[in-house]
Amino acid sequence: MxxxxxxxxxxxxxxxxxxxxxxxxxxxxxxxxxxxxxxxxxxxxxxTATSSVKFSFALEEWMRTNEIEESTSNTYRGYINRTIVPALGEQPVNKVSVRMLETFYSDLRRCRERCDGKPYVEYRKPDEHDCQKAKCRPHACSPMAQSTVRQIHAIISGTLDAAERWEWIDSNPARVARKPKQKRPEPTPPTPAEAARLSEEAFRIDDDWGTLVWLAMITGMRRGELAALRFSHIDLDQEVVWVHRNWVRGKEKDTKTHQRRRIALDSETVALLREQHDRVAERVGGAGAEFREDLFVFSSIETPDHTEPYSPNAMTPRYKKMATRLGINTHLHALRHYSATELLTAGVDLPTVSGRLGHGGGGATTLKVYAAWVAASDRKAAEILGSRMPKRRRD
Structure with missing residues (x-):
């Protein structure tokens, strides 16, 4: 039938x-x-839809009513305008089906432009022009990354969830639609020898920069958290640092997981932070300003009074340039991986490592990202226990 x-x-x-x-x-x-x-x-x-609401309208309503960070909103807006609306925007929201979504995702994984497979030229200018000068070229299919398609799926699913709550549709088809599998995280931390070279080079360049790199290695703080760190967040007597702020796109916000966490510090790190405190106090006084505990720990040379933080976007290329000069293929975020993997390899328990990193999910995220190191730590624990057991005599 x-x-x-x-x-x-x-x-x-x-x-x-x-x-x-x-x-x-x-x-x-x-x-x-x-x-x-x-x-x-x-x-x-x-x-014959009972509602004339188009999917593009549902997307706009979801974006308008959804409480998300500005940076996330800008990212979502880009995916909506470039990819989702051109494909599904004119479709009535109650006609969006599971098959439709799966076909859409499959098309994106084949070609992000969702071309029909026929050759054509990608013109760089809309009006009449010289293609050679404008560097126009034949279209070459480029698949969209799995992680990007999953983000697009999250936007569509969130919109259809809202449409279901608003009784525009009976059920959310995105709930059962197949999406690309999430790629297993593959952290690549620097080796201890490479970390030592990076730290030495950072201090050779500048004491402030060296302290920042050191703190990233020891605490596993995100670059935005390092940028937002103020002296008032550090208790040198108790040897702890409180992480509860993040610097994103020129604004101070909550941390990524909206958690306030306490990280214990070792004596060497405390000594370095005391030196940083004294160095900044002297610098601020030399700039004709008064030192206050709410000043940022790290700042650029353009703001010697430390009223503005060191931009995260400036940290990343500076670190990469330093690592490349040393012949080490790594990036700033890998220092977070270094902190985690060194702790796990040393046998520190998973909840403690998760707490220092500020991961959500009670350690589930940490376990997912660092499964190999957790397994190695478990093997080390087994060997320790085995070594302490009485040895059996074998004939």
Whole structure:
């Protein structure tokens, strides 16, 4: 039994609802009539929406009512405008189906432009021009990354969840639609020898820079958390640092997981931070200002009074340039991996490592990212226990 249900807006192909009824007796005939009525009602529901709300409108309403960070909102807006609306925007929200979404994701994984497979030229200018000078080139399919498609799926799913709450649709098809599998995290921390070289080079360049790199290694703090760190967040007598702020796109905000965490410091790190405190106090006084505990620990040379933080966007290229000069292929965020893996390798328990990193999920995130090092730590624990057991005599 086949019933026409409209045109798939993603593929442009006709959509049919199908169901098979076995048998030729009277009972089978009744089942067929019942099934036909069901399919006709389903097709009618898909073709004649009870609401004229388009998916693009639902997206806008979800963005308007959803409480998310500005940086996240800007990222979502880019995906919506460039990818989602061109493909699904004109579709009534109650016609979005599981098959439609899976086809959409599959198309993106094949080509981010969702081309039809036919060759064409990517023109760089809309008006008449010299293609050679404008560097126009034939289109080459480039698949969209799995992580990006998953983000797009999250936007669509969030919108359809809202549409379901608002009673625009009966159920959210994105809830059961298959999305690309999440790639297993593969952290690549520097080796202890490389970390030592990076730290030495950082202090050779500048004491402030050396202290920042050292603190990143020891605490595993994110770059935005290092930028937002103030002297008032550090208790040198108790030897702890409180991490509860983050610097993102020129604004001070909560940490990524909206958690306030306490990180214990070793005596060497405390000594370095005391030196940083004294150095900044002298610098601020030399600039004709008064030192206050709420000043930022790290700042750029352009703001000697430390009223503005060292920009995270300046930290990353500076660190990368330093590492490249040393012949080490790494990046600033890898210092967070270094801190975690060194602790786990040393046998520190998972909840403690998770707490220092500020991971959510009670250690689930830490375990997922650093599974190999957790396994190594577990092996080390087994060897320690085994070494302490009495040895059995074997004949």
């Amino acid at each position: 086949i019933v026409y249900a409209g045109i798939d807006p993603v593929t442009g192909k006709r959509v049919y609802l199908r169901e098979t009824i076995q048998g030729t007796d009277k009972a089978a005939h009744k089942r067929a009539e019942k099934t036909l009525n069901k399919l006709l009602a389903q097709a009618d529901k898909q073709q």
